[in-house]
Amino acid sequence: MKKLKYSVVIIIAFLLFTSGLVNHEYYVSVTKIEYVKKEKSLQIISQIFIDDFEKLIHERYDESVTLAVKNESKKIDGYMEKYLKYKLDFKVNTQDLDFNFLGKEYKEDIVYCYLEIENIEAIKTLEIKNEVLFDIYPKQQNILRTKINGKDKSFILIPQNNKAVLNFD
Template identity: 55%
Template structure:
C-alpha cells in the first residue's frame, strides 16, 4: 500500500516536470547514486525553479531572480546554504556533508548537483529531505536511491521526512 503514492507520483511526474506554467503540485526529486569506482555519492536534486525562487526571495533576498542570464552570484550561495540545511545524509550512521558542485536551469526545473567523496564502503544510508516544506504545506519530495545493485524510491512528506536503506 505504501508504494501506491510513489507509483502515482512517478506516473504524473513527467507531466509535472515538463510544465513551465504554474503548477498545482509541489514536488521535488532527489536522486542519490553510489559510484563505487569513484567511491562517491552523486546527488542531483530537481526543484521547480519558480518554487525555489519563491523560497530564496522569502528566506534571503526578495529582489533575486533565478535565471541563466545575469544572475547574482548570491543565488548559488543561498541555494547551497538552503540545501545544506534541508537535505541531510547519514552514511553508516554518521552525518556526511556534501559538496555543492553547481546548478543549472532546464525547462522550468533547477538541477542542483552535489557530491560526497571518499566513501569506500556503504553499509547504510539515511536521507532527510525537508526541501520546501517550510514554504509549501503540500510539498512532497521523492528520493531515489541507487546503491549497491538496489534501486529504491521513497515519497517524503513533512510528517515523514526521512528514509533509510541498510545493506548489512
C-alpha cells in the same frame, strides 16, 4: 425549457469541475542519489521547480534576485547551497556527512542542483532526511530515487515523514 435548464446545469458543473483542476497545484521535488563505487562517492542531483526555489529565496534571503536569467546574481549559488545544507541530511553507516555543492543548471522550468559526498569506502546503511520546501509548502512531496550497491529504491517524503533509511547488510 427543461432541456435548457438541464444543459445550463451541466455546463456550470463542468466549468466548476474543470476550474478546480486548473487551480490545483502540486509541489514536488526529485532527488536522485547514486553511489559510484569506483569514485567512492555519493552523487546527488536535486531537481526543484525554478519558481518554487525562487519563491523560497525571496522569502528567506533576497527578494531582488531572479533565477534562470542571463545575468543572474552570483549570490544565488550561495543561497541554494546554504538552503540545501540546512534541509538535506545524509548519514552513511550512522556517520553524518556533509556534501559539496558542485553547481546548478536550468532546464526548462527545473533547476538541477549537483551535490557530492566523497570518500565513502562502502555503504551498509544510508539515512536521508529531505525537508526541501517543507517550510513554504505544507503539501510538498520530495521523491527520493536511490541507486546504491546495484539496488534501486524510491521513497516519497512528506513533512510528517521526512526521512528514509536503507540497509544493505
